[in-house]
Amino acid sequence: SAVISQKPSRDICQRGTSLTIQCQVDSQVTMMFWYRQQPGQSLTLIATANQGSEATYESGFVIDKFPISRPNLTFSTLTVSNMSPEDSSIYLCSVEQGEKLFFGSGTQLSVL
């Protein structure tokens, strides 16, 4: 099973600033997934990050707001740009192995 290190685990940010979240996987994976989990709601897929190509964003999410990097097969970052209080949420990275998803521990983001 994949082990994913995600950081930071939490942060409190000011409106208008940006935060970059990092995920490191202990094995090489083709795709990495970024999710948002708002309080009391289901996990929502933001985008899929493939190494060597642009990320694929889901409806309602755009690259300018959530730029993603995928420099190699074990690492990815998600940036939450120009933050507003509505961006307060848990952000999770994930990889798939054998039909199962493995998740990082999440980043609890609070925007003031």
Next chain:
Amino acid sequence: SQKIEQNSEALNIQEGKTATLTCNYTNYSPAYLQWYRQDPGRGPVFLLLIRENEKEKRKERLKVTFDTTLKQSLFHITASQPADSATYLCALDSYSDMRFGAGTRLTVKP
């Protein structure tokens, strides 16, 4: 529109009893269904996967059923323990399109 509903936001049961969690879906044809456990401040952890052609799956004290006619999955934890307290998520996958329910928060009281 596609919808996944988990029976309730919270479920409280006594230690030793069987916890039953429900996942209903509409306008969806999943190839398989998964259950995950999520503890506060942690990412979800995979528990069980059941395919559309399977009726039941077991793993230790866990049992999952999948009824594609009723469009429902039941997740059972037998002989529940306080350590089973967590949020449980169901996820439906129709090949590269995985969607999650909002989860049920289970509390097992000693």
